[in-house]
Amino acid sequence: MNPSRRGIVGHLVDYITRLGVTAITGKPYTPTTQGKNERFHQTLFRSLDKQPIASTSEERQTQVDEFDRIYNSERPHQGLPGHVTAQQAWDMTSVAEPHRPLVPAYPSPSPVTAAGALLPENTRRVTVSGGVKVKGVEFQMIGSHLAGTLVTIARDEATIAFYDVTTGEFLIEHPWPEPGVRYVSNGRPRGPRKTPQTQPSPMS
Template sequence: MKNNPIDPRVRLAIAQWPLGAPRGSVTTFCTEHGISRKSFYLLRARAQTEGQAAALEPRSRRPHHHPTRITDVVQRDALGVRAALESSGLDCGPISVHDRMKHLAMEAPSVASLARIFRDAGVARQEPKKKPRSAYRRFAYPAPNASWQLDATEYVLTGGRKCVIFQLEDDHSRLAVASYVTWEETSEGALAVVKQGISKHGVPQRLLTDNGSALNPSQLGKEGQLVKYVTSLGVAAITGKPYKPTTQGKNERFHQTLFRWLDRQPLAESLAQLQALVDRFDVIYNTERPHQWLPGRITPQQAWDATPVAEAPRPSREPGVEPRRSRADTYVQGEAVRRVGANAQVTVIGTSFTIGQAWFGEELVAIWDIETIAFFDQRGEFILSYLKPPRRTKSVTRKHALEIGTATSRVSPMS
């Protein structure tokens, strides 16, 4: 092979090559031993200038200079930044460390290099079976206040006393709209956090919750106080499918980020202390912590400020009755849940869109704006999108898809 090292016996023969060798003997020797004339004369010159011993050992091909090599100082800085983020209870993965080093005007290696540094240092583990981030595409509403997500999670104070934290999040910007700490998950607590969010940020167009009795017990045949209140303001109260918490996946992930941060703080002794900690976390989350699922990894506050807030809905005349939107408004912008039929299509805004036979019987989420319409599964993973066809278009086939995601079949739900 071309890059195989030259046999030591061949090297010795070259080092001892006689000065009076006949013409053509070098070419014959090189052909017999499978080496180039250039290599022959290079080794011979080295033996003449540095001695025969210098030609017997192959020299390292390692470059003398490494302009892209990450220095030990930069590696120590990266590990230090990661340790500081971890001790603060914030995300400390390669992306977070890269962004923080850039923010601190430090020399920041690439995300891939940081991942390798952390693995070599033993502070992170390799997960080859983990789904790559590029395989995910989450749907989001087109503007702030187009939809909020509300959920409650349990927490424990000193002495093992349990309490509940309500977290209200904007779907588009991931902004922590409001948080409220109380002893139990009740409709009063849900009302309190929603009213607090409305007083700060205005009335949203939709409010997504689970089917809990404190949030939206409509599927249980009951009318909840929260639903009654928000529908009187014109807000559409929507819920996920029963036993499928992934519909509220953004809020579930929000809980995890909060818990990771609270675990690094002193354990609260009262509701007031915990409320102060949660309020402090909301400020960090909204204004200091870049969000990895937002374009450009900006903060939720920057995402909120970058897009005009969605227009507040009109209050219904009758309490508890959701105001109907005109067909024109629905065609311009909206969302819907549709089941894929036997013909592998779903019908939205008066047009049948081909999704694929693999999705037969699955309920998908369709979200559209002025230009495009996109389809997602119940986990929020992108399936495909189309340019929105003109009105009264009967059907659109899959070959006209604008973009097709990596998901090709249904997957089992996971929280």
């Protein structure tokens, strides 16, 4: 299952986000969004069906590598000008400059933990209520105004800190709660906010 759909950013997305790459996923139950990838697999499977049955994974990998070579270097690409091969088009394209990482590999600690050794642990997306769940503890003190924001988590045995993935900005830190604590409050009561009741005007 894609952990992004549960509000959790996996290690792969965490890594490529730091490289400046935006991860996208297809919508559930809409296979047409993966059409190009599925079509490529169909071509690959048809090619492998014509090959002798591989007796080892190494032999199968050799067949796949040969398919890749023909597909990219010998097969004219119908969608390219002059029907050149994919390799020819790649060779004629100037090399793009890589994106700079959005945040440093090890985020700068806040002034409170400047002498510590907080290391980045993972990335999460702030929930609509302004919280993030880490190691079974729900930290509800980031703020609903940051709902949907990707945050990097950095922690040691005593402290946890949160940073904005996009800007690298330090957001907030908190002492790691005592064993058994599963909820760190933002200082407001849990549950929906109560609407102030208007007092009825006295009868005249």
